[in-house]
Amino acid sequence: MNGVRLQPTSTAVHRGWRRTLGELPSALLFLLPTVAVLGTFNFYPALYSLYLSLFEWNGLSPHREFVGLANYTRLLASGEFWNSLRVTLLYAGGVTLLALALGLLVAVLLNQPIRGQALYRVLYFLPVITPTVASGVVWKYLFDPTQGVVNRGLAEVGLEGPSWLSDPSWALVAVIVVGVWKRVGFNMVVYLAALQGIPKTYYEAAQLDGADSWQQFRHITLPLLAPTTFFLVVTALIDAFQVFDLVYVMTSGGPLGSTDVLGYYLYRQGFRYSELGFASAVAYVMFALIFLVTVIQFRLTRGGQDDA
């Protein structure tokens, strides 16, 4: 890691470069399309959303009523919003922690000298890139109370499974299971790469000092993995905070709001009830939460910019 590469250089080579390639105008031409697209499609909507959050509007009537911060105060007073926030935090916390632990476990196991390591890695990774819709429908099928494999399996060993997605106390658990299933592979790959970067000599030295496997793991591996762990926690939180697809496919936020994550709450307010101003306020609260986590991560890791 070094930050030197990006700093403006003033070597002779560099000056020669500038002369031959031309000054900044060409660079601007290269950059223009990107800036134009991103500016139009992200900058403007983000501002438009902020503006809308100050109005009450059903999306159809020509009249929008300016209400100031009323949407935000209404939000903070809404029990549904706090329920959504609670569900989102439970989901995010559950998926993040479980997938972190499992990802580390698999990475440590895979880090042993094992035949077929590359194949294992790909197979574990498949859920990560599988379309969420497909994952959602398959798991919905697996969790089906009567036809699903999960409950049939439980019945085989004499247990009566809950009705999972239609049971308010189990629906979120089931959705978290799927979230974890989709996340473990990513964590595993990142952890594995980090593990392979730890010099073997550290462990050899520890062995000479008589440290057992657990002590080596506890006092060498874990501390050296700390930056990786931090990265994984932050990215998992950001992802989990925005969850929408899984909930849309598996539960539609139910039963009784037990899986009504913020993303789905926002979708309902905006696209089902046409409360555009209010939904925009929800969007901004979500945006603020995600932005906060993102900025912290970028500041602390310098945005991965130094990584090759």
Added chain:
Amino acid sequence: MSQGVRSTPRRKHLWHWLVGLLLLGIIVLTLFPFLWMVAASLKSRADVLAFPPVWVFSPTLDNYQKALSRVDVIRSLVNSIFIATTSTGLALLIGTSAAYALARWDWRGKRDLWFWIISNRFMSPIVLALPFFLMARALGALDNPWTLVAIYLTFNIPIVVWIVMDQIRNVPRDLDEAAIVDGATPFQAFFRVVLPLALPGVVVSAILCFIFSWNELLYALVLTRSASRTAPVAATSFMSGYDLPWGEIMATGTMIVLPVIVFAMLVSRHLVRGLTLGAVK
């Protein structure tokens, strides 16, 4: 002492067995949903409903036939292919140029511009869904595949810039400099000399763009009706009512998953590197 030395290899052996067994167990759990989906998609209706579940059955393509006979599904697959490839192609064209500028020129504020471009990747789709919907409606662009192409660009371009810029930095400057000395314009130098050498990064980012565009649900859901509906949206449209046609749903699911998995297997090593970029040094 001598006993300890002798028992170590045996204990190591045992440990390896345990590790292998545990890994195999986790792999089975990981892959089971895929296997079950494909199995159910090939089962007859009777076999799907059979209790206890049948493991051995005579496969049938009935479910695929039925799923594909819904006009919706075929059209949605065509739409998905068009939208994903177009958005990927445009993102490459636009993003690699920006990556070149960022890799080769220096100016004050370059880092901020880079940060702004990359940060677009981390914009939350759900947060922007509403303004996008209103913009598209105002422009009469709802239910138009190009609308999705354009919106996916905002997520695809940052991926391309991020990965390709890295790759271009590894191409020696002497090469494009020589081309320019020989009379090429910067654009020619970029497209003919630098880009071919940065091909691995271009391929990785293309795959990531394709997978993102192919998988996306939210925007496809709110910005399309019927004409430009994508495959993921079509798959969710089966999911209403009581007696769900699981066989057909699993067939549609398999058709959505298959291209992604084939892609992933083909380029697994690059893919993993690309997806975890920024995390792995």
